[in-house]
Amino acid sequence: MTTEFAPPVLELRKATKVYAGVPAIEEVDFSLRSGEIHAIVGENGAGKSTMTKVMAGVVNLSSGEMLVDGHNVSPKTPNDALRIGIAMVFQETSLVPTMTVAQNLFLGQERYFNRLRGIYIEAQQFMQSLQFDVDPTAVVSLLGAAKKQMVEIARAVLHNAKVIIFDEPTASLTPEEKKYFFDLVLDLKKRGVSIIFISHALEEALLVSDRITILRDGKRVVTDDKDTFDRARIVKEMVGRDLSQTHYGQRKTTVRQQGKRVLSVQNLRMAAMVKNNSLSVFAGQVTGVFGLVGSGRTETFKVVAGIIKRDFMHGGEILLNDRPVRYLVPAPAVRDGVAYVTEDRKLEGFFETKSIAGNIYLGLLAKLRGKRDLVSRREEGESGEHWIKRLNIRAISKDVKAIELSGGNQQKVVISKSLIQDPELIIFDEPTRGVDVGAIAEIHQLINQLADEGKAVVVISSYLPEIMSLSDRILVQRMGKVVEEFSSPEATEEKIMYAAIH
Ligand SMILES: Nc1ncnc2c1ncn2[C@@H]1O[C@H](COP(=O)(O)OP(=O)(O)OP(=O)(O)O)[C@@H](O)[C@H]1O
Ligand SMILES: [Mg+2]
Numbered sequence: 001m002t003t004e005f006a007p008p009v010l011e012l013r014k015a016t017k018v019y020a021g022v023p024a025i026e027e028v029d030f031s032l033r034s035g036e037i038h039a040i041v042g043e044n045g046a047g048k049s050t051m052t053k054v055m056a057g058v059v060n061l062s063s064g065e066m067l068v069d070g071h072n073v074s075p076k077t078p079n080d081a082l083r084i085g086i087a088m089v090f091q092e093t094s095l096v097p098t099m100t101v102a103q104n105l106f107l108g109q110e111r112y113f114n115r116l117r118g119i120y121i122e123a124q125q126f127m128q129s130l131q132f133d134v135d136p137t138a139v140v141s142l143l144g145a146a147k148k149q150m151v152e153i154a155r156a157v158l159h160n161a162k163v164i165i166f167d168e169p170t171a172s173l174t175p176e177e178k179k180y181f182f183d184l185v186l187d188l189k190k191r192g193v194s195i196i197f198i199s200h201a202l203e204e205a206l207l208v209s210d211r212i213t214i215l216r217d218g219k220r221v222v223t224d225d226k227d228t229f230d231r232a233r234i235v236k237e238m239v240g241r242d243l244s245q246t247h248y249g250q251r252k253t254t255v256r257q258q259g260k261r262v263l264s265v266q267n268l269r270m271a272a273m274v275k276n277n278s279l280s281v282f283a284g285q286v287t288g289v290f291g292l293v294g295s296g297r298t299e300t301f302k303v304v305a306g307i308i309k310r311d312f313m314h315g316g317e318i319l320l321n322d323r324p325v326r327y328l329v330p331a332p333a334v335r336d337g338v339a340y341v342t343e344d345r346k347l348e349g350f351f352e353t354k355s356i357a358g359n360i361y362l363g364l365l366a367k368l369r370g371k372r373d374l375v376s377r378r379e380e381g382e383s384g385e386h387w388i389k390r391l392n393i394r395a396i397s398k399d400v401k402a403i404e405l406s407g408g409n410q411q412k413v414v415i416s417k418s419l420i421q422d423p424e425l426i427i428f429d430e431p432t433r434g435v436d437v438g439a440i441a442e443i444h445q446l447i448n449q450l451a452d453e454g455k456a457v458v459v460i461s462s463y464l465p466e467i468m469s470l471s472d473r474i475l476v477q478r479m480g481k482v483v484e485e486f487s488s489p490e491a492t493e494e495k496i497m498y499a500a501i502h
Pocket of ligand 1: 019020023024042043044045046047048049050051394395403404405406407408409434436
């Protein structure tokens with residue numbers, strides 16, 4: 001139980017962080033009670049990551065103060081923060097990808113150097129004590145999102161963290177992994193750990209937290225007990241207006257006319273992931289693709305777009321406008337009008353140190369490669385301005401580096417980079433992951449607009465309401481192939497789920 005009168009474990013007073021003259025957070029007061037789960041919500045760019053990075057020593061305050069157990073502290077590095085008991089699990093993982101699980105766990109500790117073999121046994125026992133099913137000898141880059149997260153959590157527990165901060169921990173987890181994650185968080189709470197947890201999934205915040213803090217434009221709007229909130233109140237406080245009209249989950253009532261067949265996949269086979277998969281995608285429609293993780297959705301469409309690096313395709317045929325194609329790299333697919341908007345923006349989406357405009361322009365250059373090699377600064381600037389406006393990317397200017405954007409706005413850059421190629425077939429893989437409710441509405445509107453313009457649009461999503469509200473037809477994949485197809489009026493969540501599981 002949390003006690004209201006115990007001193008807060010962690011406190012911010014008038015915390016302000018300014019980037020290039022613009023405050024990312026401004027005079028924020030925040031307190032974390034001992035043993036509580038405290039959710040932080042807010043739109044993309046509201047300052048959630050910045051506020052917690054301050055606590056974790058990643059970012060230093062411009063003004064204001066931070067207290068731990070009533071004492072003034074100012075951790076300058078994540079290691080400083082860890083020494084005073086604060087650990088952060090980042091939006092993008094901070095593990096060393098080329099090292100093993102055990103090496104990551106004991107990184108920076110002396111015994112790491114002394115007993116290289118011993119650490120594996122120790123790590124094994126430690127992971128077991130947490131009931132984490134992760135092989136300590138596995139190289140981190142080969143682990144899935146959930147396992148990487150377990151390693152990060154294990155590392156925090158190993159360092160006796162009394163505060164653990166999670167920045168969008170569930171964004172890349174499957175529904176089963178999410179459930180497991182929440183059990184874990186409740187278990188950490190039982191161990192006396194205080195938890196801060198950032199999420200765009202408001203249902204999650206309502207489910208697990210004790211209290212909720214809402215940020216808007218870098219300022220704290222409210223902190224209150226979970227029970228005083230419902231979804232509508234959270235959304236309203238987040239955006240400062242009533243969004244209930246636009247937020248998604250509404251059933252789609254009309255179906256667009258099916259245009260020509262743009263893509264046809266026949267009996268595609270690929271390693272263990274795709275098994276005789278056949279499907280078609282038509283112009284002028286949104287085709288939703290649903291399936292549990294491991295159902296081969298992403299793999300199928302990555303092969304179509306030439307994104308899968310090695311040639312994993314073992315058989316079958318891919319036809320683009322009735323012409324057989326087989327792309328081993330993305331460039332020729334892009335030139336033929338196929339765009340794949342990635343779910344993994346960090347890995348495949350953009351260059352961190354390039355500007356917004358520069359990143360978007362790269363999309364155009366990729367399309368024109370060979371035809372025209374001239375790079376025009378003016379064209380880059382103009383197209384940057386255009387897409388910033390069209391997708392409502394929140395940044396001070398087109399010259400801001402991608403790494404300086406909030407997560408949701410980075411996602412919009414990734415989308416722009418593909419749309420500037422004016423593709424005929426656009427594959428969106430989890431297009432609204434990590435994107436706030438307002439921006440979800442904007443991206444959905446854009447997807448609808450593309451289909452209205454006659455494009456063939458594919459939306460791969462693990463979130464049923466998203467599939468339901470966007471799709472004209474819905475394909476359900478299970479164990480490597482499409483097992484069921486619905487036109488949107490006949491689909492229900494139950495039918496889709498049933499097809500995905502049974
Ligand atoms: N390194 C940086 N340099 C300049 N500006 C930055 C930097 N990091 C963040 N910002 C700016 O600070 C503001 C708050 O960003 P922050 O990442 O904290 O938002 P967020 O609430 O976590 O958003 P999201 O939900 O999209 O992750 C944004 O306007 C962002 O562009
Ligand atoms: Mg963030």
